[in-house]
Amino acid sequence: MTSSPSEPAGLRERKKARTRAAIQRHALRLFHEQGYSATTVDQIAAAAEISPSTFFRYFPTKEATVLYDPFDPLLIEAAVGQSAALSPIGALRATMTFIREQLPAEEWEAERQRQGLVFREPELRSAVMDKFAEGIDVLADLAARRTGRAADDFEVRNWAGAVVGVVLAAFLGAAADPEADMLLVIDQAVAHLDAGLPL
Structure with a gap:
């Protein structure tokens, strides 16, 4: 074409x-x-x-x-546009709420099935780890823009790595449950991180 x-x-x-x-x-x-x-x-x-x-x-x-995520650009744009008064994690949570409210049900169902396939297929599951590694760079850039710090700042990248870690754990857990609301599970994981990961 x-x-x-x-x-x-x-x-x-x-x-x-x-x-x-x-x-x-x-x-x-x-x-x-x-x-x-x-x-x-x-x-x-x-x-x-x-x-x-x-x-x-x-x-x-x-x-x-399968690995192409059509919502990544939307998530980034929505996160950048969140209120400057929000912390980086607050901006992420507000973004997930925004996406959940804006996404038509059939599009979200298709996305949920895509994510489930990624984590069910061993070949895709190993490949998606590279995508999560790229996510550290994306989140570090977002945090840098919101805090005025450098994207390669140790604490900025550490924060980004922590977010990716809890999101990955949430993905792995939710992928095993066909009824799971992926965005809700991820929001809960990020909220747990924001609270200091209490046990």
């Missing part, structure tokens, strides 16, 4: 985002119906009515269709 050179950049980006979302949607449906290992890139491309070469312009691998 190529764009005309005369198309505005914003329109091209929206078309690319729609195509990426469609590919991911078909991939997740096929993974659910026939299993992750049994599903091929060719099958995903056929379901999305694109060529395999077009598939690879959007996702470098099959596993990337």
